[in-house]
Amino acid sequence: MNIFQQQHWIVGSVMSQGEEIPRVSTSLTSEDIMGAIKVRLSISRMDYAVEPGLYVVGSPDATSPVLVSANYKLSFDNLRKELEGLDVWILVLDTKGVNVWCSAGKGTFGTEEIVGRVRSVGLDKMVSHRKLILPQLSAPGVAAHKVKGDCGFQVIYGPVRASDIKNFLKAGMKTTPEMRRVRFDFLDRLVVVPVEIIQWAPHVFLLGLVMVALSGIVGTGYDVNLLCTRGFMALIIVLSTFLAGSILCPALLPWLPGKAFSIKGMWVGFIIWGILVLSECGSTLGIHFPLEAWAWLPIILAIISFIAMNFTGCSTFTSQSGVKREMRYAIPVQILLLVIGIALWIKAGLL
Amino acid sequence: MKYLSNVTTLKLDDKKCIGCGMCEIVCPHAVFSIEGGKALISDRDACMECGACSKNCPVCALSVNSGVGCATGIINGVLGGGECCGSKDCSCS
Numbered sequence: 241m242n243i244f245q246q247q248h249w250i251v252g253s254v255m256s257q258g259e260e261i262p263r264v265s266t267s268l269t270s271e272d273i274m275g276a277i278k279v280r281l282s283i284s285r286m287d288y289a290v291e292p293g294l295y296v297v298g299s300p301d302a303t304s305p306v307l308v309s310a311n312y313k314l315s316f317d318n319l320r321k322e323l324e325g326l327d328v329w330i331l332v333l334d335t336k337g338v339n340v341w342c343s344a345g346k347g348t349f350g351t352e353e354i355v356g357r358v359r360s361v362g363l364d365k366m367v368s369h370r371k372l373i374l375p376q377l378s379a380p381g382v383a384a385h386k387v388k389g390d391c392g393f394q395v396i397y398g399p400v401r402a403s404d405i406k407n408f409l410k411a412g413m414k415t416t417p418e419m420r421r422v423r424f425d426f427l428d429r430l431v432v433v434p435v436e437i438i439q440w441a442p443h444v445f446l447l448g449l450v451m452v453a454l455s456g457i458v459g460t461g462y463d464v465n466l467l468c469t470r471g472f473m474a475l476i477i478v479l480s481t482f483l484a485g486s487i488l489c490p491a492l493l494p495w496l497p498g499k500a501f502s503i504k505g506m507w508v509g510f511i512i513w514g515i516l517v518l519s520e521c522g523s524t525l526g527i528h529f530p531l532e533a534w535a536w537l538p539i540i541l542a543i544i545s546f547i548a549m550n551f552t553g554c555s556t557f558t559s560q561s562g563v564k565r566e567m568r569y570a571i572p573v574q575i576l577l578l579v580i581g582i583a584l585w586i587k588a589g590l591l
Numbered sequence: 592m593k594y595l596s597n598v599t600t601l602k603l604d605d606k607k608c609i610g611c612g613m614c615e616i617v618c619p620h621a622v623f624s625i626e627g628g629k630a631l632i633s634d635r636d637a638c639m640e641c642g643a644c645s646k647n648c649p650v651c652a653l654s655v656n657s658g659v660g661c662a663t664g665i666i667n668g669v670l671g672g673g674e675c676c677g678s679k680d681c682s683c684s
Contacts, residue, residue: 345641345659379617379643380657397616415616422619424592439663494592501662553661555592557620559640560658560665562595567662 249320254296257365263296266324272317279314280431282438288313289337294361298327302368305409307398308354308378310335310343322402326409329367333357344381351383355390364392373398373413376420424556429490432554437486440547444482447543448475457586470589477516477536478543484512485544489551501558502570505548509541516540532588539581542574549574599638600656603630607652614644614653 248271250262279285290311297320306329309319316332333353335343343349354372358364374382376397384395399408399419408415455471456462488508489496496504517533549570552558601622610628615621620637623630623644630652632638642657 341641342659344643345657376617377619379647380641381646383646384613385647385649400619417621420616420619421621499593499595550662550666553659553663555660557592557637557639558594558660559599559638560660561600561640561656562598563660563662563665565595565598567665 249317254299257362259362261294261296261366263298264320264330266297266320266322268317268321272313276314276317280434282435285435286337290316290332292332292334292357294363294366295330295332296328297323297330298325300327300329302366304328304367305413306331306363306367306372307405308333308372308374310338310340310349310375310378312337312339312343315339319402319405322405326406329363331357331361331363331372340375341377341380344378347381349378350381351386351390354382354387354393354395358391358393370394371396371413373408375402376400376415377422422556424493426491428556429493429554430487433487433490436490436547436551436554437483440482440486440550444478444543445475448478451475451478451582451585454582454586455589457589459590466589474585478539481512481516481540481543482547485509485547488512489544489548490554493551493555500549500566500570501552501555502545502549502566502574505545506541508548509537509544512544513537513540531584531591535581535584535588537581538577539585542577542581545570545577546574593636594639594660596636599635599640600654601632601635601638601640601644602654603632604652604654605629607650609650609652611649613647613649617643617647619643 248269249265251265252263253260254263255261275288279288290313292311304327307319308331309316311332311334319330333349334357335349335353338346338348340349358372370393372387372393373396377400379397382395384397387393387395396413397415398413399405399415400422401419404415404419408419451474452467452471455474456464456466458466485505485508488511489505492508493504496507498504498507513536516536549566552563552566608629610625610630612625612630614630615623615625619641620634620639622632622634622638624633625631638655639660640655640657642655645653645655645657
């Protein structure tokens, strides 16, 4: 018995061609859910993998369908929880613990891995048919005609979402146009927010610390006392702006004017600046002078525009050529805004 | 939601196309339709350059400079940080 058969999601096994194949549960336990929450918070995200190989759900026979999965446990869990009551084979590829779409983009969910895995598990002996059902989002890494040529198995691209698999199978392995379309709904957008925040927080914190250091400048002298008052307030504004932007940009994405993400972010920047300056909170945070208030506008625009621009990687519809085009004008503008803002802010401190 | 217009590098060679419909199946943004036994790029600006169509075209009628539309990945690449997906810093999940 292999060590991976001690996993809590393995519930028994079946014998096929003299081999013991682990059977997986179709319901998620609190352990699976905690694991999912942890990776969504960026904790041990790169070690969240399932052992590659052949698994079963139910009691499949030689005619049962074969579903191919990535070995990122979040992807694998997402698949198995939709398979209740089915008798199917699951062929888990070694995608280095990365999800279907990203590993296909890198080519690890690819033709070679599929052909190699089909051979190493002896799939041609386990099933009498010659069909593999792949998630549609693996297509950037897989050449269906080459898989067929190399191992004799025909690739059938299934639905984008695992939740459509039952209907796909019921319809005789046919997808509807709706099943093939990728979406980017409200929850899809928000679920990736924590990882983005954790990724950029150290950089933004550093910017805040630079402003703390600069806050002591008074004319030709330097007043250390200001670091704890004006400097600390600046740090708080930078961090809260960053947090608000990291949540609001993804949440409001479809309704923000403009196509470029950096421009969408500017609108959020205006909103946050407006709230900061106009609300009571603005005055308690130490914004008393008009120049100080104005100085924060370009700083906030630069931060939020940059954060929004980096959300392109989380989105499901931005092209690399498009992102490169956007970055060519957005990055110089963001740097310019930040420099102007900080210069104005230092000047405001001198008044 | 649509991203920038007139930017995709997607190209279709009409003469090579055999109208098998594979591109229409694998495209996650319904960029293609099959008309008169040939593929047609019917929604060009929806293309995100994932490369699924060109990879699965059995007669190499499609070409696209595929890549991940990820600003962080591009910045990391320029700064020498290497790839996006698979690294500890990537938000791909």
